[in-house]
Amino acid sequence: MIDIGHLKELRSRVTAELQDEFDQLYVEFIPDIPEDQSPSC
Amino acid sequence: MDSTREQLEKRILRISFVMSCVLSLAELVAAFILRSHTVLMDALFDSAELIMMGPFLVLVPLLYRPVSERHPYGYAQVESLFLIIKYMALLTLTIVMMVENVRVILSGGHKVSSGAIAVFELCIAAASIIMYFFLLHMSRKYESPTIHAEIYMWKTDIIGSCGVAAAFLAQFFLGDTILRPLTPYIDSGVALIMSLFLIGEPVKELIRGFRQMMLFSPPEEVMDKVHRVVNDALEGFPYEASFTDVIQTGRKTWIEVYLKGTEDTRMIDIGHLKELRSRVTAGGQKTPG
Numbered sequence: 559m560i561d562i563g564h565l566k567e568l569r570s571r572v573t574a575e576l577q578d579e580f581d582q583l584y585v586e587f588i589p590d591i592p593e594d595q596s597p598s599c
Numbered sequence: 600m601d602s603t604r605e606q607l608e609k610r611i612l613r614i615s616f617v618m619s620c621v622l623s624l625a626e627l628v629a630a631f632i633l634r635s636h637t638v639l640m641d642a643l644f645d646s647a648e649l650i651m652m653g654p655f656l657v658l659v660p661l662l663y664r665p666v667s668e669r670h671p672y673g674y675a676q677v678e679s680l681f682l683i684i685k686y687m688a689l690l691t692l693t694i695v696m697m698v699e700n701v702r703v704i705l706s707g708g709h710k711v712s713s714g715a716i717a718v719f720e721l722c723i724a725a726a727s728i729i730m731y732f733f734l735l736h737m738s739r740k741y742e743s744p745t746i747h748a749e750i751y752m753w754k755t756d757i758i759g760s761c762g763v764a765a766a767f768l769a770q771f772f773l774g775d776t777i778l779r780p781l782t783p784y785i786d787s788g789v790a791l792i793m794s795l796f797l798i799g800e801p802v803k804e805l806i807r808g809f810r811q812m813m814l815f816s817p818p819e820e821v822m823d824k825v826h827r828v829v830n831d832a833l834e835g836f837p838y839e840a841s842f843t844d845v846i847q848t849g850r851k852t853w854i855e856v857y858l859k860g861t862e863d864t865r866m867i868d869i870g871h872l873k874e875l876r877s878r879v880t881a882g883g884q885k886t887p888g
Contacts, residue, residue, distance in 0.1 A: 560867045562860070588855075591873045 560589055604741055605663045611737050612656055615749050618730050619649050622723055622756070629719050635711045636703060637763050637790045638719070640696045644759070647692050648752050651685040655745065662849065676812065678849030682748060683808040690801040697794045700787040708783030717767035724760035727753055743850050748804075755797055762793045817847040828882035829856050832875050837862040854879060 565587045572585045626642035629635075658681060661674040703709060731753040738746050766789035770782045816822055822845060829840050842857040856879070858867070 560869060562865045562867060589867075589869055589872060591869060591876065 605660060607737075607741050608743055608746065609656065609659050611734065611746055612652070612659065612749065615730065615734065615753075616649070616652050616656065618726070619645060619652065619752075622726060623649055626723065629716075633712055633716050633719070635716050635786065636699070636709065637766070637786050638716060640699070640790060641723075641759050641763065644689070644692055644696070645756065647688050648685075651681075651688060655681060659745075672846075672848060672853070673851065675849035675851040678744060679808050679811040682744060682849075683805060683812065685748070686801040686804045686808065690798070690805065693794050693798050693801065697791060697798075700791040700794070703787040704784055704791070708785075708787060710783050711767075711786060713767040713770040713782075717764045717771060720760045720764035720767065724757055724764060727756040727760060731757055751800055755800075758796065759793055762789050765789070811848045814846055814848070816845055817852075821845070821847070825854060825879075825883065828879055829854075832878035832882065836871055836875065837864065838867075838871070852883070854883065 568587050569585050573583060576585070577583050623642060623645040626638055626645060630639035630642050658674075658677060662678055664670070664673055666673045731750065734746065734750045734753060738750060766785045770785045773779060773782050773785075810817075822843075825843060825845050826840075829843060833840060837860060838858040839861050840856050841859040844853075844855040844857070846853045856875075860867070
């Protein structure tokens with residue numbers, strides 16, 4: 559299970575660190591789901 | 600699997616390349632001997648294809664390299680760029696051909712050895728028909744934008760050669776009739792009509808290529824299908840699609856769906872995402888054969 563609150567928090571942290579360096583910055587955290595094995599929760 | 604496809608595509612392109620070389624050389628020699636503008640233009644059109652096809656044989660392995668942090672979309676854009684250059688060259692040549700033929704018609708036309716040209720063009724058409732059906736047969740096993748472009752090129756060769764052959768046969772038979780004054784215009788007239796038929800495909804492909812290079816969304820019917828497949832896949836899950844990002848470039852299609860929870864929950868089940876991805880991929884894949 560992925561906590562949406564964690565993703566929001568991670569996005570805020572990375573955006574805050576990088577936003578001064580880029581005009582229009584979009585940060586996304588995407589779960590990496592392996593094709594051939596069960597996902598770890 | 601990818602290496603088999605790569606080998607198959609390389610083999611198809613190599614056969615097409617060798618055959619094009621042989622026919623283009625024959626056309627150039629024939630254009631010189633028969634002093635025909637139409638045969639020369641046909642030869643130039645085919646030579647332009649060859650010039651563009653040579654480098655592509657080198658590029659094919661790049662298209663099968665996996666994505667990396669350095670190349671997040673792989674080399675898919677290279678294929679789009681290459682096809683834009685190719686169709687741009689063909690469009691330019693077609694326009695040059697049209698202008699030249701209008702000029703010849705306005706200046707009173709010209710006469711050539713009609714029988715010899717007709718026989719030569721019929722031989723070229725027969726060779727092109729064999730290649731066209733060979734590529735069509737191979738494309739049933741494996742299809743790519745490049746092979747599609749090759750099939751189109753051979754199709755234009757058949758139309759071109761048959762058109763030219765018909766024109767010169769007509770000139771041959773009109774020689775002793777009341778329509779005799781028309782004979783000097785037949786060569787350029789048919790070449791002009793041929794150009795009008797051929798100009799549509801490069802224009803269409805250029806628009807598609809530029810859309811892909813700009814990373815615009817695919818045509819509406821593709822987007823509609825993706826939305827339908829995504830919505831069907833989401834049935835029974837506590838999410839809805841808030842944004843669907845579809846990018847088509849070269850032979851690759853990337854679909855990213857942004858999900859919003861429909862229930863008051865903070866948690867996303869990774870198993871759900873895996874299942875959704877399988878459903879959308881299965882719904883969007885081409886049916887083999």
